[in-house]
Amino acid sequence: MAQANKIHYFHWRGVNQIGKKTSGVTLGFQERDVRNMLCEQMIQVKKIKRHKPSTLSKLKNQMKPADVTAITRQLATMIASGVPVVQALSMMANSHNKAEARAILAQVTTQIEAGASLSRALKTSSPLFDNFYCDLVLTGEQTGHLSEVFDRIATYREKNQATRQKVIKAMIYPTMVTLTSIGVTIMMLVFVIPQFAGIFSSFGADLPWFTQQVIKASNFMLGYGSYLAIALFSVLLCTSYRYKRSARFKMAIHRFNLRLPIIGNVLLKATVARFSRTLATTFSAGIPLLSGLQSAGKTAGNKYIEQAIEEAHNSTAAGMPLHIALRQSNVFPELMLQMTMIGEESGSLDDMLNKMATLYENDVDNTVDNLGKILEPLIIIFLGGLIGGLLVAMYMPIFKLMSVMG
Numbered sequence: 001m002a003q004a005n006k007i008h009y010f011h012w013r014g015v016n017q018i019g020k021k022t023s024g025v026t027l028g029f030q031e032r033d034v035r036n037m038l039c040e041q042m043i044q045v046k047k048i049k050r051h052k053p054s055t056l057s058k059l060k061n062q063m064k065p066a067d068v069t070a071i072t073r074q075l076a077t078m079i080a081s082g083v084p085v086v087q088a089l090s091m092m093a094n095s096h097n098k099a100e101a102r103a104i105l106a107q108v109t110t111q112i113e114a115g116a117s118l119s120r121a122l123k124t125s126s127p128l129f130d131n132f133y134c135d136l137v138l139t140g141e142q143t144g145h146l147s148e149v150f151d152r153i154a155t156y157r158e159k160n161q162a163t164r165q166k167v168i169k170a171m172i173y174p175t176m177v178t179l180t181s182i183g184v185t186i187m188m189l190v191f192v193i194p195q196f197a198g199i200f201s202s203f204g205a206d207l208p209w210f211t212q213q214v215i216k217a218s219n220f221m222l223g224y225g226s227y228l229a230i231a232l233f234s235v236l237l238c239t240s241y242r243y244k245r246s247a248r249f250k251m252a253i254h255r256f257n258l259r260l261p262i263i264g265n266v267l268l269k270a271t272v273a274r275f276s277r278t279l280a281t282t283f284s285a286g287i288p289l290l291s292g293l294q295s296a297g298k299t300a301g302n303k304y305i306e307q308a309i310e311e312a313h314n315s316t317a318a319g320m321p322l323h324i325a326l327r328q329s330n331v332f333p334e335l336m337l338q339m340t341m342i343g344e345e346s347g348s349l350d351d352m353l354n355k356m357a358t359l360y361e362n363d364v365d366n367t368v369d370n371l372g373k374i375l376e377p378l379i380i381i382f383l384g385g386l387i388g389g390l391l392v393a394m395y396m397p398i399f400k401l402m403s404v405m406g
Contacts, residue, residue: 007061007100009051010034017042027053027061027099033106061099068128069157071101076150085146086112117141132278132295139285149285156281160274163361167270170368171263177379181386188390190225193218196394207397214393247303255304262374266367271302272336273360275309280353289349290317305331322349336360 010031013023022043028034031048038045053061071092078088086109093105104125111121119138122129133153140149197215200207207215221228242249258264278299282292290313297309308329315325323341326332336356343352 007053007058007103009053009057010048011051012038012045012048014038014043014045014047016044027057028103029107033103033110036110037106063098063101063104063126063128065128065157066161067096067098067101068133069154069161071096071105072150072157073154076147076154079150080147085118118146132282132299135287135291135295136282136285139287143286152281152285156277159277159357159361163270163273163364166364166368167266170266170364170371173371174263174375174379177375177383181383185386185390186221186225188387189214189218189221193390193394194222200397203397208393210389211393211396214390251303251307254302258302258304262367262371266364267302268333269360269364269367271300271305272332273357273364275300275305276336276353276357276360280350280357283353284350289322293322308332 007027007029010026010028011023012026012034013021016022026034026037028037031050034048035045074092075085075088078091079085083091089105089109089112093102093109096102096105108118108121108125111124112118116124117138118141119134122137123131123134136149136153137146140146143149193214197218200211200215243253244250258268260267275296278296279289279292282295283289287295293309293313293316297306297313300306300309308326308331311329312322312325315328316322321341321344323337323344326340327337339352339356340349343349346352
């Protein structure tokens with residue numbers, strides 16, 4: 001399959017349409033694709049040689065999910081304007097600024113011209129066009145509403161990306177503050193406290209209990225800090241290994257994430273919004289509810305909720321109403337369950353799911369926007385207590401000495 005291919009540099013020399021010698025470098029998956037691209041530019045290739053691109057060039061030219069969203073939006077616009085699919089793909093393949101995207105789109109165009117369906121060509125061209133994406137495109141091809149389907153997919157991906165960015169933004173602030181406070185504390189224990197300890201030892205006086213404990217912590221960091229760093233790195237390495245290899249451990253981590261103060265609530269609402277948006281998109285595109293549930297489960301982004309959706313899928317397949325099946329998992333918010341029930345009873349489930357997704361996306365936006373105001377007092381107290389405590393511990397003996405001298 002095409003996704004197994006790797007992108008390469010192709011250095012070539014040839015002759016253009018006026019007989020002038022020319023040369024250049026083109027990025028692509030296969031030599032055949034590069035030759036076809038140059039042939040379209042009326043260049044007769046005399047020599048071509050493949051080279052491995054640098055890591056920086058790979059990163060610069062790598063197609064990402066955001067690029068897929070932009071391509072989807074452009075396809076929706078062009079097809080709605082009456083541009084044929086093959087021509088739209090060819091235009092984007094020639095104009096995209098990333099080599100991998102140009103190569104993938106050119107490959108999709110070639111497959112369609114050879115008789116493959118658009119959904120099949122997309123599925124075999126890149127893993128970024130996942131089953132959910134390709135199933136919706138297939139539905140659009142079968143119903144003749146391809147531009148509407150691409151518009152739905154683009155809207156769905158744009159809203160999902162916006163929500164994901166909001167969640168990342170919510171996690172960056174407390175993470176950076178925590179790492180900064182830990183870094184400052186370690187620097188004080190390693191560089192500042194030993195200087196004070198040397199001064200205090202020259203006094204030969206008894207030190208307050210709190211100061212003694214801080215000096216002991218500083219001595220521990222000086223003596224065993226390297227071992228502590230190695231142990232911490234080993235724990236992180238083992239955790240990462242288990243997270244990748246153990247489905248049970250990953251499930252436990254994802255469940256723990258949902259129980260984190262403040263952040264857990266944001267993650268839950270973002271996941272519920274993504275699930276609702278996915279299910280609404282598949283349902284309104286004509287995909288059966290059970291198939292939509294499977295797709296929504298795979299795009300949830302949280303293994304614990306994914307398992308709950310899978311159980312709900314099994315219960316719904318057995319004849320249980322969706323809102324009852326979801327309620328049994330004890331994961332989803334009550335408001336979502338109530339709105340799902342109303343949607344089922346009124347026959348407007350897709351509309352209700354879209355409203356629910358918008359509601360939770362707005363809730364995530366408001367929470368993230370106000371997160372600084374929520375955490376700021378806690379952070380001030382935490383940093384003040386930590387850094388201020390170390391400073392007080394160091395100055396207590398000095399104040400005591402000054403009072404004795406006075």
